[in-house]
Amino acid sequence: MEEEIDLRRYWEVLKKRWLLIVVLPLVAAIISGVVSFYFLKPVYQASATLIVGQKVSDSSETLTAERMLNYNMLMANQLLARTYETIAKSRTVEQKVLQELELPLTIAELDSLISINQIKNTEVLKISVNNKDPEMAALIANTLVEQFSKTVMQIKKIDSVGILDKAVTPTSPIKPKKKLNVLIAFVIGLMTSVGLVFLLEYMDNTVKTSKDVEDLLGIPVLGLIPVHQTVKKQKKGRFRW
Numbered sequence: 569m570e571e572e573i574d575l576r577r578y579w580e581v582l583k584k585r586w587l588l589i590v591v592l593p594l595v596a597a598i599i600s601g602v603v604s605f606y607f608l609k610p611v612y613q614a615s616a617t618l619i620v621g622q623k624v625s626d627s628s629e630t631l632t633a634e635r636m637l638n639y640n641m642l643m644a645n646q647l648l649a650r651t652y653e654t655i656a657k658s659r660t661v662e663q664k665v666l667q668e669l670e671l672p673l674t675i676a677e678l679d680s681l682i683s684i685n686q687i688k689n690t691e692v693l694k695i696s697v698n699n700k701d702p703e704m705a706a707l708i709a710n711t712l713v714e715q716f717s718k719t720v721m722q723i724k725k726i727d728s729v730g731i732l733d734k735a736v737t738p739t740s741p742i743k744p745k746k747k748l749n750v751l752i753a754f755v756i757g758l759m760t761s762v763g764l765v766f767l768l769e770y771m772d773n774t775v776k777t778s779k780d781v782e783d784l785l786g787i788p789v790l791g792l793i794p795v796h797q798t799v800k801k802q803k804k805g806r807f808r809w
Contacts, residue, residue, distance in 0.1 A: 582765060588761050592605075592757045592758075593755075595757065596757030597689045598749075600749050600752070600755075604737060604804075610743070612698070612700070614697050614705035614709045614735040615695065616629065616694075616695050616713045617687070617710075618695065618731055619693075620652050648728070649686050653685075653693065655716065655723070656682075656716045658719075659675055661719050663676050664718075669707065678708075682712065683698075684696075695716075696709070696743070697712065706738070706748065710735050713731060746767040
């Protein structure tokens with residue numbers, strides 16, 4: 569019963585300032601929508617995939633498929649893929665990309681646009697490039713793949729990188745996620761407004777009702793004096809309530 573009374577009081581607090589609870593989330597959602605749709609520039613992502621691993625020699629081409637794909641070779645190539653992640657984002661490779669494309673970027677700026685991930689512990693690497701220009705994103709990704717392959721060939725003296733898929737020009741941006749931004753802003757605005765309502769109620773120590781008197785003094789209220797809403801004007805020009 570006491571819990572039901574507390575919930576009723578919470579509801580009364582929320583209902584008393586319902587306008588704030590409605591307006592603040594809507595304002596937050598509108599601002600987020602305007603910023604997301606009109607001010608934030610879209611960012612595109614282009615990706616290329618590679619497969620890395622030691623290629624078999626001519627003398628071993630007659631081996632069976634089971635021998636070529638044995639567990640030890642797979643494990644070795646997976647470890648090699650992790651090593652190649654570092655090579656692909658090395659200063660040497662990125663500098664070659666900048667020189668070939670004549671990009672007005674520093675190595676650090678280019679590095680921040682690139683992400684390389686090994687796909688589910690396989691021999692496959694996914695190289696992704698983010699850019700506000702979709703065509704440039706694909707161009708950087710493909711150039712990076714080419715320079716990476718050449719660098720590996722120079723270092724290891726063997727061709728151990730194969731291109732599975734070249735990057736293509738993306739048609740839709742990966743961010744901003746406009747609808748998601750609006751939804752998040754609305755939820756945050758709603759949570760903020762509810763918290764603000766309870767904060768204002770906590771800071772308001774004025775006595776407004778008989779229930780407030782009972783809670784403050786701890787004694788029951790025996791009677792109430794009604795407030796007259798009409799005002800009578802006396803002949804002398806004074807008012808009496």
